[in-house]
Amino acid sequence: MKPSPPAQPDAGRFTPHSSLCTPPLGLYIHIPFCTTKCSYCDFNTYAGIEPLLPRYIDALIAEMQRYPAGLPVQTINFGGGTPSLLSAQQLALVIEAARARFAVDQSAEISIEANPGALDQAYFGAARQVGVNRVSFGVQSFHASELAVLTRRHSAREAEEALHGARRAGFDNLSLDFMYGLPGQTLATWRRTLQRALDLAPDHLSLYGLTIYDHLPLGRQVARGELPHQDEDLMAAMYELAEDLLAGAGYEQYEISNWSRGERFRCRHNLAYWRNTGYLGIGAGAHSYFEARRYANEKRPNVYCDAVLAGSSPVVDSEPIESELAAAETTILALRLNEGAELTPGQVATLAPCLDAGLIDLERSHARLTRKGRLLSNEVFWRLLPD
Numbered sequence: 001m002k003p004s005p006p007a008q009p010d011a012g013r014f015t016p017h018s019s020l021c022t023p024p025l026g027l028y029i030h031i032p033f034c035t036t037k038c039s040y041c042d043f044n045t046y047a048g049i050e051p052l053l054p055r056y057i058d059a060l061i062a063e064m065q066r067y068p069a070g071l072p073v074q075t076i077n078f079g080g081g082t083p084s085l086l087s088a089q090q091l092a093l094v095i096e097a098a099r100a101r102f103a104v105d106q107s108a109e110i111s112i113e114a115n116p117g118a119l120d121q122a123y124f125g126a127a128r129q130v131g132v133n134r135v136s137f138g139v140q141s142f143h144a145s146e147l148a149v150l151t152r153r154h155s156a157r158e159a160e161e162a163l164h165g166a167r168r169a170g171f172d173n174l175s176l177d178f179m180y181g182l183p184g185q186t187l188a189t190w191r192r193t194l195q196r197a198l199d200l201a202p203d204h205l206s207l208y209g210l211t212i213y214d215h216l217p218l219g220r221q222v223a224r225g226e227l228p229h230q231d232e233d234l235m236a237a238m239y240e241l242a243e244d245l246l247a248g249a250g251y252e253q254y255e256i257s258n259w260s261r262g263e264r265f266r267c268r269h270n271l272a273y274w275r276n277t278g279y280l281g282i283g284a285g286a287h288s289y290f291e292a293r294r295y296a297n298e299k300r301p302n303v304y305c306d307a308v309l310a311g312s313s314p315v316v317d318s319e320p321i322e323s324e325l326a327a328a329e330t331t332i333l334a335l336r337l338n339e340g341a342e343l344t345p346g347q348v349a350t351l352a353p354c355l356d357a358g359l360i361d362l363e364r365s366h367a368r369l370t371r372k373g374r375l376l377s378n379e380v381f382w383r384l385l386p387d
């Protein structure tokens with residue numbers, strides 16, 4: 001993407017009173033480092049660039065200085081990539097820099113995504129000491145053959161040990177991520193994965209349907225016939241099985257792909273995203289959205305570091321979000337949440353076919369996806385977008 005011109009989320013773009021009138025923001029920190037690249041992964045993340053890590057930390061801290069001081073921040077989320085490749089000391093440097101630059105809420109949710117394996121209680125204890133209070137583990141499956149298809153590096157046992165290590169270190173807000181629709185996965189293996197997950201009593205669960213991209217190694221294996229194609233009916237059955245099992249175990253589904261042990265354990269960082277209240281993305285390829293504009297950073301970690309450390313903006317693209325589109329996006333994101341969305345009279349009329357098809361429930365002007373609607377949510381969402 002070509003800059004046009006390179007608008008920057010810099011101090012100059014904010015009014016002098018931005019920190020007073022900006023609603024609390026989520027701060028996303030992108031860590032584009034992984035030990036190896038998984039066969040299905042389309043994220044902006046790279047294997048074999050670990051030597052860049054110290055410089056990258058410096059760049060993250062430098063990028064924060066480009067924002068006006070004192071913006072209110074209520075969550076800090078380290079995503080990636082593999083944030084757990086950062087030492088506790090490196091996490092501390094970034095968290096301290098955020099606290100120094102922004103008005104970070106005293107009770108902010110500070111979360112890291114972690115890949116199981118090579119993470120022990122000592123690591124989690126150190127991470128907790130520096131302020132991390134939530135860990136989200138990318139487990140994906142408890143079956144060795146499915147982990148092998150995904151080329152994940154950890155074993156099922158390592159995932160369990162990592163969760164126990166984090167618990168022993170004192171974490172009381174732990175999430176597990178799993179995927180369904182894996183080549184070779186059956187309803188029976190999915191059920192066993194979910195039951196083993198529930199045995200661990202996580203505070204939060206995220207379940208995602210696998211997207212297979214033709215240009216990635218896993219997609220090529222499927223195209224060559226080495227792995228089976230996905231079966232949409234089976235994926236729908238897996239999703240419904242998960243809804244039933246998790247509800248039976250007392251988990252509250254609060255978003256299409258997310259469940260928690262009650263309101264306290266909902267992911268606050270993602271809730272702000274679904275409520276469309278604005279976020280700052282720091283790091284290579286990170287996106288930001290605030291004051292009705294969306295920004296995208298340079299994706300290549302070395303180029304990102306060069307730019308920021310030379311005092312330049314890492315932003316390579318930005319676009320205004322017109323109010324009509326912003327309103328539609330806000331409704332779509334809110335509909336992802338089980339609490340639903342308030343519709344305008346025009347949106348009520350637009351979604352009449354979805355009401356007839358049983359995809360939404362409507363109470364006056366408040367809409368919520370039905371069970372069927374959660375399976376077919378895109379059928380609802382596209383209708384809300386402006387022409």
Ligand code: SF4
Nearest residue numbers: 034037038041080081
């Ligand atoms: S660990 Fe996660 S981010 Fe890294 S390559 Fe694998 S799927 Fe992608």
